[in-house]
Structures are given as structure tokens and as C-alpha cells.
Amino acid sequence: MLTLLFDGIAYGxxxxxxxVGLAVTMxxxxxxxxxxxxxxMAGGYITVLLMQRFGVPFLLCLPLAFLGSALLGGVLExxxxxxxxxxxxxxxxxxxxxxxxxxxASVDYFVGSTQQIVQLPEWLKGRTELGSGxxxxxxxxxxxxxxxxxxxxxxxxxxxxxxxxxxxxxxxSVDDQRVAAGLGIxxxxxxxxxxxVGSGLAGLGGALGAEVLGLDxxxxxxxxxxxxxxxxxxxxxxxxxxxxxxxxxGIADVAGKYYIxxxxxFIVYSLMIAILIWRPQGLFVRKGGK
Amino acid sequence: MNExxxxxxxxxxxxxxxxxxxxxxFAAPVLVPSHxxxxxxxxxxxxxxxxxxxxxxxTGIVSLGHAAFFGLGGYAAALFAKLVMPxxxxxLAVGIGTAxxxxxxxxxxxxxxxxLTRLMVTLGVGLILLELANKLDWLTGGADGLQGVVMGPxxxxxxxDLNGITAAYYSLTVLLLLFLLLRQVVQSPxxxxxxxxxxxxxxAMAIGIPVNAKLAMVYTLAAGVAGAAGALMTQTTGFASLDxxxxxxxxxxxxxxxxxxxxxxxxxxxxxxVFKLLQDFLSAITPQYWTxxxxxxxxxxxxxxxxxxxxxxxxxKRPSSAGSKA
Amino acid sequence: xxxxxxxxxxxxxxxxxxxxxxxFGGITATNNVTLNLxxxxxxxxxxxxxxGKTTLINLLTxxxxxxxxxxxxxxxxxxxxxxxxxxQRGMVRTFQINQLFDxxxxxxxxxxxxxxxxxxxxxxxxxxxxxxxxxxxCEQLLTQFHLTEVMxxxxxxxxxxxxxLLEIAIALACEPRVLLLDxxxxxxxxxxxxxxxxxxxxxxxDVSVLLIEHDMDLxxxxxxxxxxxxxxxxxxxxxxxxxxxxxxxxxxxxxxxxEVDHG
Numbered sequence: 028m029l030t031l032l033f034d035g036i037a038y039g040x041x042x043x044x045x046x047v048g049l050a051v052t053m054x055x056x057x058x059x060x061x062x063x064x065x066x067x068m069a070g071g072y073i074t075v076l077l078m079q080r081f082g083v084p085f086l087l088c089l090p091l092a093f094l095g096s097a098l099l100g101g102v103l104e105x106x107x108x109x110x111x112x113x114x115x116x117x118x119x120x121x122x123x124x125x126x127x128x129x130x131x132a133s134v135d136y137f138v139g140s141t142q143q144i145v146q147l148p149e150w151l152k153g154r155t156e157l158g159s160g161x162x163x164x165x166x167x168x169x170x171x172x173x174x175x176x177x178x179x180x181x182x183x184x185x186x187x188x189x190x191x192x193x194x195x196x197x198x199x200s201v202d203d204q205r206v207a208a209g210l211g212i213x214x215x216x217x218x219x220x221x222x223x224v225g226s227g228l229a230g231l232g233g234a235l236g237a238e239v240l241g242l243d244x245x246x247x248x249x250x251x252x253x254x255x256x257x258x259x260x261x262x263x264x265x266x267x268x269x270x271x272x273x274x275x276x277g278i279a280d281v282a283g284k285y286y287i288x289x290x291x292x293f294i295v296y297s298l299m300i301a302i303l304i305w306r307p308q309g310l311f312v313r314k315g316g317k
Numbered sequence: 318m319n320e321x322x323x324x325x326x327x328x329x330x331x332x333x334x335x336x337x338x339x340x341x342x343f344a345a346p347v348l349v350p351s352h353x354x355x356x357x358x359x360x361x362x363x364x365x366x367x368x369x370x371x372x373x374x375x376t377g378i379v380s381l382g383h384a385a386f387f388g389l390g391g392y393a394a395a396l397f398a399k400l401v402m403p404x405x406x407x408x409l410a411v412g413i414g415t416a417x418x419x420x421x422x423x424x425x426x427x428x429x430x431x432x433l434t435r436l437m438v439t440l441g442v443g444l445i446l447l448e449l450a451n452k453l454d455w456l457t458g459g460a461d462g463l464q465g466v467v468m469g470p471x472x473x474x475x476x477x478d479l480n481g482i483t484a485a486y487y488s489l490t491v492l493l494l495l496f497l498l499l500r501q502v503v504q505s506p507x508x509x510x511x512x513x514x515x516x517x518x519x520x521a522m523a524i525g526i527p528v529n530a531k532l533a534m535v536y537t538l539a540a541g542v543a544g545a546a547g548a549l550m551t552q553t554t555g556f557a558s559l560d561x562x563x564x565x566x567x568x569x570x571x572x573x574x575x576x577x578x579x580x581x582x583x584x585x586x587x588x589x590x591v592f593k594l595l596q597d598f599l600s601a602i603t604p605q606y607w608t609x610x611x612x613x614x615x616x617x618x619x620x621x622x623x624x625x626x627x628x629x630x631x632x633x634k635r636p637s638s639a640g641s642k643a
Numbered sequence: 644x645x646x647x648x649x650x651x652x653x654x655x656x657x658x659x660x661x662x663x664x665x666x667f668g669g670i671t672a673t674n675n676v677t678l679n680l681x682x683x684x685x686x687x688x689x690x691x692x693x694x695g696k697t698t699l700i701n702l703l704t705x706x707x708x709x710x711x712x713x714x715x716x717x718x719x720x721x722x723x724x725x726x727x728x729x730x731q732r733g734m735v736r737t738f739q740i741n742q743l744f745d746x747x748x749x750x751x752x753x754x755x756x757x758x759x760x761x762x763x764x765x766x767x768x769x770x771x772x773x774x775x776x777x778x779x780x781c782e783q784l785l786t787q788f789h790l791t792e793v794m795x796x797x798x799x800x801x802x803x804x805x806x807x808l809l810e811i812a813i814a815l816a817c818e819p820r821v822l823l824l825d826x827x828x829x830x831x832x833x834x835x836x837x838x839x840x841x842x843x844x845x846x847x848x849d850v851s852v853l854l855i856e857h858d859m860d861l862x863x864x865x866x867x868x869x870x871x872x873x874x875x876x877x878x879x880x881x882x883x884x885x886x887x888x889x890x891x892x893x894x895x896x897x898x899x900x901x902e903v904d905h906g
Contacts, residue, residue, distance in 0.1 A: 059433055106342055110620060116432040117379050118619045121575060124568050125615025132609030248564060252444060259437045293448045296441045303438050307430030321781045324750055324795055325772025507767040509747075509755035516744035523704065523742070524756045524817055525730035526764060534765075617733075 031282055037170035039277025040177035041239065043270050045250070046257040047184065048225020054263030055201050055221055056112055062245030063122035063254055065130035070096045070132060070230025071237040071246065075143045085148050089176075089234055096230020096286055101223035108222065109215075117160035119239040127247050134244040143242040173235055180228070184266055197221060201264070253280075257300045329504035339493060346485040348519060359593045361549045364574045366585030367499060368542035373571070374579030376510035376535050377504055377515030378427055381436055381567050387421070388561035389446060390416040390544025392457060395466045395557040403469035405477075405552050409491065412548025413541045419446075419541020424533040440564075447562040460560030466551055469585035478554070492547060495542055500582055502538070511535055512580075565608075572615060573597035595629025654681040656715075657851045658734065658821050663702055663712035665695075665875075672698045673709070680821065680851050687854045687866035687883075691895065695875035696855045697739060701781045704736050705729050709788040716821065735819035739855075741810045745799035749790045749809050752798065753781045765768050780816070781833040787842060788812040804835045811842065822846070824854045828861060840865070863887070871895075 049063040070092035075115040077091060103126075111122055151172055157164045188194040199207040200217045208214045233246070240250070253276065261272030276295065283294040318326075323571060342360075346353045365387055372378045390412035397411045426438045450457045470476045475483045502508050513521040514528055522528055551557040560566070569592070577588025600607055658680040658848035665673035672695050680686050688696050703714060710900055714722045714754040744752050745815060754771055758764060758782045785791045793801055798809065811827055827843060828836045840861060841867045846852060856862050862869070863883050870880040871892050879889055886892055 053433070059436065107616070107620070114619065116436075117373070120379060120381070120436065121571065121615050122619040125612040125619070128568075128608045128612025129616065130612075132606045132612065136606055136609070226560075252440060255433075255437050255440070259434055289452055292449075293615055295453070296445045296448065300438050300441045300445075303430060303434050303441075307434045311381060318775070319778055319782050321750055321754070321785070321794070322772050322775065322778035325754055325778065326770060329770035329772065347702075422876045501770075502767045504770045505767045506755060506758035506769070506771050507765055509751060509771050510759060510764050512747060513744050513752075516746055517742050519706070520738070520742040520744065520813070522706075522726040522812060523730060523736060523738075525727050525759055527725075527727045531764075642696055 029158070029162055030166075031285055032278065033164060033166055034170060035281040036274060037167075037173050038179075038236075038239070038279070038281055039274035040174050041232060042253055042257055042277055043234050043273035044180055045229055045236065046273060047223075047266055047269055048228045048256040049254050050258045050261060050263050050266065050269040051197075051201075052222050053258055054107075055197070056218060056223045056306050058108070058109055058112060059116055059119045059123065060108075061120060061131065061251055061255075062126035062247065063226075064249075064251045065127055066096045066226040066229040067135065067233030067236070067250070068130065068242070068244070068246040069099055069233065070227075071233035071242040072138060072143070074237060075145060075242065076138075078146065085145075085151070089231060092234035093227040093231040096233070097223040099230075100226025101219055104219050106220040109218075111298065127251070131247060138244070140244050142235060144169035145238045145242070147238060148314030169238060173239070176235065178236030180231075181266070181270060188266065193217075193220070245269045252296075257293070260299065260302050332456040342361055342493075343486075343489055346482050346489070350482060351478065352486040355593060355597065357481055357485040357488045357553055360492045361546050361553070362486070362570070362573065362593060363586040363589035364492045364495060364549070365543055365546035365579070366490075366570050366589050367496060367582055368546065368585075369512075369570050369574050370579055370582055370585045371499060371503070371535055371539040371542070373574060374581070374584065375508065375515060376511045376532065377518075378439075378532075378536075379436055380427075380439040381564070381571070382439035382441070382446075383539075383570055384564070384566035385443045385446040385549070386416040386420055386543035387547040387566060387570075388450065388559075389419050389547065391547030391551040391561045392450065392463070392557050393544070394548035395463050395551040396456070398466050398468055398552065399463065403467060403537045405468045405471050405487065406565050408468070408550045408552060409545060412544045414544075416547065417537050417541035420543075421533060421537040423540070424536035427536065428529045428532055440567075443484055443562065443564065443567055447559065447564075450559055450562055457557070457559075460559060462556055462560075463502020463551075464556050466555050466557065468552050468555075481553070488549050488553060491545060495545060496582070496586075499538075499542065503582060507531075507534075569611075572611065575618070645878045652789055654683065656680065657682045657717055658853070659713075659715040660699070660703060661713045663713065663714070664710045665698055665702055665707060665751050666710045672875050673702060675712075676872070676875070676877050678877070678880075680853050681868070683848050684851050685854070685865055685867045686852065687856060687862045687869045688872060689856065689862060689869060689886075690872035690878075693874075694700070694872040696872055697825055698875070699872065700736055700825055700853075700855065704734065705825060714837070725780050730817060731817055733818075733820035734823070735814045735817045736823035737810050737814045737825055737827060741803075741806050743798045743806060743809060743813075748795050748797055748900055749785065749801070749805075750781060750794040751788065751814070752809065752813060753816050754778070757781060757784075765892055784812050784816055787815075789838065804831055807831050808835075808839065817845075820850060822850055822852045822867070824852065826854075826857065827857050828856070828858060836861075 045067050049060060052058060052060060065223060072087040073092045073095045077088050078085060111119055147169060151169045154165055154167045157166070188198065196207070196212045196217055199210065199212060200214050204214055233242070235263070256276055257269050257273045259268030260275070280292070280295050283290065287294065345356050359556070369383050372380060393415040394408040394551060396413035397408045423442050426442065427435050430438070435502055451459060452461070454601055463540060468477050471483060471487055477483050503511070510521065510526050513524070513526060518528060537553045550561065573588035575588070576591055577584030577586065596607065599610055603610070656670055656679045660676060660678045663673050663676045664671065673783060676699060678699070688699070690696055698707065702709050705721075705724060709722065712722070713720060716729065716732055716734055719732070721732065747755070751771070754777055757777045758766075758771065758774065761777065763774060763777070785794050788811065790805060790812065793805055798806065801809070807827070807830065811824075814822060824843065828839055831839060843852075844865065854862070854865060867882070869883055869886045871878040871886060873895055878895065879886070879892060
């Protein structure tokens with residue numbers, strides 16, 4: 028059971044890193060971006076291709092995946108997303124679905140639809156076991172690595188948001204765009220950089236997650252729901268909200284699939300619907316916030 | 318009859334091109350019998366799109382899970398034909414009824430929350446149905462689907478045969494009847510209150526409209542009609558598969574409705590015709606990567622502006638700054 | 644233009660807010676407010692910006708649920724009724740910022756409002772224009788509010804003044820017994836204000852009106868009773884004469900140098 032908890036936490040942290048960019052951009056731009064998963068997929072494929080074709084070591088691929096996805100995100104934000112901000116939500120949904128379809132089909136065409144396999148370096152394979160019997164905690168080293176990296180990123184994000192000038196500009200823009208612009212904050216730059224970083228994080232998550240979640244062209248569609256759950260339940264007004272929501276989701280999914288495999292993902296979806304009906308603004312939103 | 322009454326009634330009167338359109342539709346299976354199958358498909362998809370228009374175009378609910386009702390209606394009708402009796406009309410009624418029940422239950426999930434929440438919830442309902450159909454494979458055939466759904470003769474006389482003429486007329490008739498029903502609904506005071514909810518929910522409440530009750534009613538109705546489309550699908554094709562519940566069905570029907578235009582019922586039909594013909598054409602050229610072109614089309618469509626699609630003369634003009642409503 | 648006799652003290656109370664408190668997180672927007680609206684009253688609610696006047700209207704109409712307190716309408720406790728149910732019991736409001744149905748025309752808007760009010764809102768088999776009573780009532784309202792020429796245009800193309808008239812017309816289409824007007828002349832050009840004011844003044848005597856306004860001329864010519872709200876708390880209330888001469892009110896709201904000429 029402890030192992031399940033551990034696996035759930037690892038899964039949850041991974042989901043958080045994948046989804047945090049979406050949460051922030053949704054809170055910031057009020058834009059429903061269903062294509063977020065495509066950036067994660069990009070990071071995953073960048074990693075796989077670099078490793079397989081160019082023999083780049085795994086650890087180096089991670090920051091490269093981040094940079095690649097961030098670059099892609101930045102370019103798309105400037106060119107395609109920006110005109111969409113003030114359009115009605117239906118248009119935004121259609122637009123992002125269109126992007127996903129294009130991304131999925133493109134990857135299918137250029138790389139093929141088989142599952143990609145990531146060869147982890149030796150020191151990340153293996154497993155440590157503590158305790159015994161029912162209380163045994165089996166920690167896969169890779170999952171430990173994931174938790175460590177994601178925890179570090181989370182702390183970093185909290186620091187940037189709370190203690191840097193960029194962070195305060197971002198928070199001001201989320202609270203009230205017009206006032207922020209009136210204060211001299213370059214809202215366009217804030218949007219661009221936030222979107223790029225968010226996409227980069229998604230790419231990093233995709234790279235990290237390729238081994239655990241699988242990687243094939245249908246990745247954005249398969250996991251889109253999970254990202255959206257994290258954002259809808261966790262709210263968009265903080266990053267602790269999505270963090271908690273992601274952990275909850277990760278643990279629920281892992282536990283659900285283990286204890287009641289017949290029902291599988293059914294539990295997660297029902298839980299989500301129940302939560303959203305009970306608290307439509309999300310579980311962890313501060314009172315009076317968006 | 319005062320001027321006001323005249324103006325209002327003019328809006329709801331049958332336009333001269335409407336009967337012409339329907340006559341053409343009904344003549345088509347006879348005029349081009351080799352295309353009976355695609356006519357059947359267009360009628361089914363058109364009906365599905367029109368049902369979505371009821372909640373999206375007229376009530377303003379963005380739903381990414383409408384396929385849930387389509388699939389449920391389809392499976393219910395198919396199972397009914399296999400397990401109980403093969404009469405198509407009774408099966409159709411069963412499909413409609415089951416889907417409507419689900420619609421009523423699901424309506425409670427869209428009453429609260431923002432656009433995003435509703436999007437999530439509708440998506441969630443669609444995915445749950447897909448999961449259920451997948452897991453309950455002893456009933457639904459799981460990933461293999463339900464094969465060999467053989468329908469009895471329609472009205473006891475018209476056999477469903479391979480050339481699809483009976484199927485096409487069956488679908489067209491159901492489409493026409495349900496379309497007329499929905500047309501009546503959206504022109505009525507009830508329909509007007511739906512539009513009020515779409516345009517300004519706060520004000521709708523402030524003039525005494527019981528928003529939640531109306532949402533339940535329209536959602537149930539739309540689900541039932543979607544279920545009819547699903548039933549027609551499984552009955553005329555002879556099998557039911559998980560594909561009926563897939564996300565791309567919900568996305569496709571939304572695209573179809575958007576192509577044709579939301580909020581005027583005929584949009585669903587126009588979109589279905591354009592979409593199906595386009596799909597046929599493009600699939601012949603690039604069978605595998607059809608979704609890429611759909612995606613590109615969506616992106617361009619939205620960037621250019623939805624309302625300009627059906628008005629080619631606006632394609633090269635600058636978009637006006639006065640915002641037009643979604 | 645104070646044409647209304649001061650209402651007798653023992654006129655019945657039609658709408659009563661009792662000890663209303665509204666807290667949002669750390670902010671108390673409404674602080675133990677008690678307000679009684681008498682039958683046939685022309686009751687003005689005034690106070691500086693941010694005093695909580697619109698919040699109070701939102702509480703009365705059910706858009707917000709009070710943290711504490713009760714609301715009684717014509718003898719019935721409506722504190723937990725949904726907004727549409729309160730409207731069905733005869734309490735209707737207008738909005739400070741126009742809340743209209745932009746894609747519908749004024750005619751369609753009024754037709755649907757009247758239909759809803761007459762209980763025809765679930766009729767799905769008849770077209771909207773079939774009912775003659777509805778059409779005649781629409782004609783009346785359109786004429787009364789000078790909207791006949793624009794009755795078939797979609798609301799979003801109308802000029803602001805017309806939109807404001809429609810805003811009020813919609814409320815009257817519901818035949819309210821209690822009418823809550825939130826700054827009805829806000830943003831209306833000076834030339835069109837008279838038109839609007841006359842329509843409001845011409846309301847039937849048994850309709851009880853609570854009016855929020857900043858235009859002091861309008862308030863003093865219209866009201867026969869006033870409540871002053873400051874920072875969510877009730878400062879004082881009374882007849883216009885009493886309020887005009889109250890030093891507290893003058894200091895807080897009417898400001899220095901504004902002569903209020905009531906002898």
C-alpha cells in the first residue's frame with residue numbers, strides 16, 4: 028500500500044509539472060487551451076529522437092526538451108494564440124482541438140504511430156525496498172528521480188512566483204490585466220514568457236513521463252482529460268491548488284486501477300464530475316478569487 | 318393582428334426554400350441510388366448535429382461529450398434488436414428513451430460552473446460512457462463491438478437491403494419528423510427562453526425564467542434526438558462499435574455545426590452535407606491523415622472568424638471591430 | 644416635482660430586509676442592514692460609491708445569499724428562494740449595467756418576457772408570435788418606451804439610450820409589484836433623462852419602488868422616503884426633508900457647498 032502511495036505521488040507530481048503551465052495560462056489569459064498536451068508530446072519526442080538518432084544522454088535531453096517545447100510555445104503564442112485571446116470560449120476550444128489534430132497527425136506522419144521506448148540510463152533503473160510485508164515501500168529509482176526533479180521545480184516555481192519581479196508582474200497580470208498594463212507592466216511579454224515556460228514545463232514533463240506514461244501520437248488526446256482535471260479541480264489562482272489536485276488525481280488513479288481494475292479510469296472521471304458539481308470553481312480556490 | 322404579431326410570426330413562418338430543400342433531399346435516393354449510403358450517413362450526422370445545436374447554438378452550452386448520447390442510443394437500439402425484437406421503430410423509440418434518460422441525469426452536471434467546468438464535465442460524461450462500454454464487454458462486445466445487428470422490415474413491409482435505399486428513406490423520414498419538432502420548439506416561447514439563457518443567464522433569471530429546469534428539459538430533448546441519430550446509425554449499418562462514443566465524434570459534430578452555423582437549425586444539416594462530402598473527397602486523397610486537414614481547417618476557420626465562413630464575400634475584407642456574438 | 648403625498652406611517656410593508664449581513668472573506672459588504680419598503684412607496688437608497696447599495700439589491704433579489712439575516716416579501720420569508728422564484732412573486736429589478744439579450748430584438752425580448760410572465764414559458768408547440776395578448780402588451784411597452792422604430796433590430800446594434808430604455812421596459816414587462824431600480828438613468832444623455840424619469844414617475848401607485856440613484860435632483864423629486872447607506876451600514880433614514888438637512892448626511896455624502904433647496 029505504501030508503494031501504491033509512492034507511485035501515486037510520483038504520478039501526481041508528474042501530472043503537476045505537465046499541467047501547471049496550463050493552469051497558469053488559463054488563469055492568466057482566460058484561454059481554454061486543449062492543445063497543451065501537444066507541447067508535452069513534443070518534449071517527449073524531442074527526447075526520444077535525440078537519444079535514438081544522436082545518442083544524446085538522457086539527462087541532457089531533459090533541458091533540451093524543455094527548451095524545445097518552450098521555443099515552440101513562444102512562437103505559437105506570438106503568431107497563433109494571441110489573436111484568439113478575446114474570442115469566445117467555443118472558438119478557443121475549436122482552435123485548440125484543431126491544433127491537437129494537426130499535431131497528432133503530423134507526428135503520426137513523420138515518426139509513425141508505434142509506442143516510443145525510452146532507454147533509461149543504468150543508474151536510474153532498479154528499485155529500493157524498505158520495510159517488509161504489507162508495509163513495504165518499494166521505490167523505483169526512476170520514480171524517485173521524477174519526484175525529486177518535480178519537487179525541485181515546484182519549489183523553484185513558488186520562489187519565482189513569490190519572490191521575483193517577474194513573479195509579481197505575473198500575479199498582477201492574472202489579477203487584473205488592464206490595471207497591470209496601466210502600471211506599466213508589459214502584459215504581452217508576460218503572456219509570451221509565461222506561455223513559453225508553461226509549454227517548456229509540459230515538454231519536460233513529457234520527456235520525464237515517456238517511460239512511465241508511454242509515448243505515441245495519441246498522447247495529447249489521452250492525457251488531455253487529466254491535465255484539465257488538474258486545472259479544473261485545482262483552480263487557476265495559485266499553484267498549490269493544481270499541485271494538490273494533481274497529487275490527489277495521481278493517487279486516486281493508481282489506487283483505483285490497482286484495487287478495482289475493472290472500473291479503471293471510471294472512478295477518476297466520476298470523482299471529477301462529483302467534485303466539479305459540488306465546487307464548480309475548483310477544490311482549492313481561495314475565497315473571492317477567480 | 319398588430320404590427321408586433323406580424324413581425325414575430327414572419328420570423329417563424331416557413332421560408333419558400335425549405336420545402337424545396339426537403340423535396341430534393343427525399344428525391345436524392347431515387348435520383349442517385351448509388352449514393353444512397355452516403356445520403357443515409359449525411360441524414361444521420363445532420364440529425365446528430367441538429368441535436369447539438371439545440372444545446373450549443375440555442376442554449377449556449379459548450380459540450381465536448383455529446384457523443385455519449387449518440388453512442389448510448391446506438392447501443393440501446395442495437396442490443397434491443399439483438400436481444401428483444403428486430404422491429405426498427407420500436408428500437409428507435411428505445412434508443413431515444415435511453416438517451417433521453419441519460420440526458421436528464423447529465424443535465425444536473427451542466428447547471429453550475431463556468432464554461433471550463435461545463436466543458437470538463439461534458440467531456441467527463443462522454444469518457445465515462447466510453448469506459449463503461451469498453452469494460453462491460455459481455456454486453457457491448459467491448460473493443461470488437463456488436464456485430465450482426467439484423468433489423469426486421471420497416472413498418473412490416475420495407476426490408477433493409479444492401480443497396481441502402483430503405484435505410485436512406487428511413488433516416489430521412491426520421492430526420493424530417495424530428496427536425497420539424499425541433500423547429501417548432503425553437504420558434505416557441507420555450508425556445509425564446511433558451512436563447513435568453515444563452516445570451517444572458519443572469520437576466521434570464523431576473524425575469525423569472527427557471528434556468529435549471531429549462532436546462533434539464535432542453536438537455537433531455539437534445540440527448541433524445543442524439544440518441545435517435547445513434548439508433549439510426551446502428552440500425553442502418555448493422556453493427557455498433559466503441560467508435561460511437563469516441564471523443565472525435567463529439568469534436569467532429571461540433572465542427573459540423575460550426576461549419577454550417579450555430580443557432581439556425583439548418584446549420585447542422587448544411588454542415589453535415591459539407592463535412593461528409595469533404596471527408597469523402599479528402600479521404601480518397603489522403604486516407605490516413607484526414608485529421609490533419611480537419612485540424613488545419615478548424616484553426617483557419619477560427620482565426621478567420623466563424624461567421625464569415627458561409628459568406629465568401631467577406632473572406633478578403635478586414636474583420637470589423639464591432640464584436641459579433643458567438 | 645414632489646408630487647407624491649407622504650405615505651402614511653401605517654402603510655403595510657411589502658418588502659423587508661431584516662438584519663442583513665454579507666461577508667466576503669474578510670470584507671463585510673453589508674453590515675446589519677434593516678430596510679422596510681412600504682406599499683406604494685417611492686423609496687430612494689443613496690450613499691457614496693462602494694457603500695454597498697448594489698450588493699443590497701443583489702441580496703434582496705437572491706443573486707447573493709446573505710451571511711445572516713432574513714428577507715420577507717409580502718409576508719413570506721424568501722431568504723432561501725432562488726432569484727427566478729422571487730421574480731415570480733412580483734419582485735423585479737433593473738441593472739446598473741445593462742443586462743440585455745444582445746442577439747434578440749427588443750420585440751423578441753419583450754415578447755419572451757411577457758410570455759414567461761404569463762406562464763407561457765413552457766409552451767413549445769406554438770410560435771412566439773401566436774398569442775395576441777402577448778403581442779398587444781408588447782405594442783404597449785414598445786410605445787411607452789419609444790422603442791417601436793427599433794423593435795426588430797438586434798439589441799447589440801442599438802444606441803445606449805435605447806438599450807437603457809429596453810432595460811427598464813423588460814422589468815416592467817414582468818408587471819412587478821415591487822420594483823428595484825439600480826441607477827436607471829446612469830449614462831443616459833441629459834436630453835433623454837426626462838423621458839425615462841417620466842416613465843418611472845408614471846408607474847402605478849400601488850407598485851412599490853426602491854430606487855438607487857446618484858442624481859440628487861432625480862432623487863429629491865422622485866422619493867418620498869430615503870435611506871442612506873455608508874460602508875455597508877445604514878446611516879439614517881427618513882423623509883427627503885429630514886435627510887437633506889441632516890448634518891451627518893451632508894458631511895458624508897452631499898458634500899460641502901451643495902445647496903438643497905427645501906423650505
